[in-house]
Amino acid sequence: MPKRIPLQRRGRAKPKFRPRTHKSLGKIELPKQENTGIILDLLHDNIKSAPIMKVRFGKDVMLLAATNGSRVGENIMIHKLADLPEGSLVCNVESRPGAGPKLIRSAGGAGRIVGKEGKLTSVLLPSKEIKKIHSECRAIVGRVAGAGMTEKPMLKAGAGFYAMKAKGIIWPRVRATKKNAVDHPFGGGGKTLGKKKTVSRHASPGRKVGSISARRTGKRRGKK
Template sequence: MGKRIKARARGKGGPRYRVPSHNWAGKVEFYLSKNISYGIVKDIIHDSGRNAPLSVVKFPDNTVKLHIAVDGIKVGDKINYWDGLSLGSVLPLSKIPEGMKICCIETFPGSGPKLCRSSGTFATVLGKIKDKVRLMFPSGKIKEINENCLAMIGVPAGGGRFEKPFVKAGQNHYKSLARGKFWPVVRGVAMGPVDHPFGGKTKPGIPKSVSRHAPPGRKVGSISPRRMGK
């Protein structure tokens, strides 16, 4: 079948397809000790591996944690834990009123922030049903989550990043390089027959359907489709 196609090379791994570890400032997590009720924002830093900036939060016992910086927060602000509705506060979903915009939501108690961490994304609290809280996400999907899960008040900063174009291909190159994205992506039909099953100019048409039992490297396109076309 010639050379390995990109999908197989990516699955094999290797530094070309991995995000360099030095691009990550650290793990974003909540402080789960209930003996501490607040923290102070000491700095706001850039993280090339993420879309949103990070806030460095220091607690009274000198523990330092990284949080996703919400829009409007600044150095010196107080981050409340377990109570209060100020910007950047972290508290259980059961204590958050309806209509509030939240981010960095846990999927189960103690999981750490998992949902709505990207810049400009947020969920809206719709209501409470028994021990669940109903949330609406940016996609319009409504999900019910345990009321003891923690969430952060506010919207992650940097939401207007799509409004500024890249202008130059080089900027997109460095953005992709920082996050382990293989860019640019070449179409299969633009390759040679040795590089991709769709490559080459000798065939008038290229059928996209392929058997489910095709060998690796040939299994691209519509795999064992029930039907083709509209």
């Protein structure tokens, strides 16, 4: 019986390939009405990169990505983008009014308000993209805590393995050309693939690797 390559095994989504979402503390969200809350606790979440703060808004207790300098017992304010001046740093930003925080929630992330035009506010994201968001969307002023997370060295391979395992990522990743022929279509032989990289859309599951049904390959030259 032929051996299933990892690409086929991943498609079945067995526990090995799933993120450990059952260890997550919960969903990050904003209240519907209240705009002022008090921080009850600062927590660590295995799934998320940033620290999490537990905040009480009236009768509701919700989770948010913690901002720099957050302390237990402090008050926290939620602002509409329309009420904030240009140049303000924001995080936990809604993508649509009332949708809850969807943007700028990872450790060390911060967006900057760079302009306003009618009902839209332009926000410079950490990726350097400028996104236009409805001015009624809400956000928290400040930068997400945990900015030095990526500067901490792994020191050993096992630490990196378990860090990726929490997110459902198989690590370390071996290049296809370095595998045996039984493990991957590009495996075995020398340094090159030894065959075409493009495959048909209707190829068998064990062969569907590389550029699948590519319209064109190679470096794009000229204006077209």
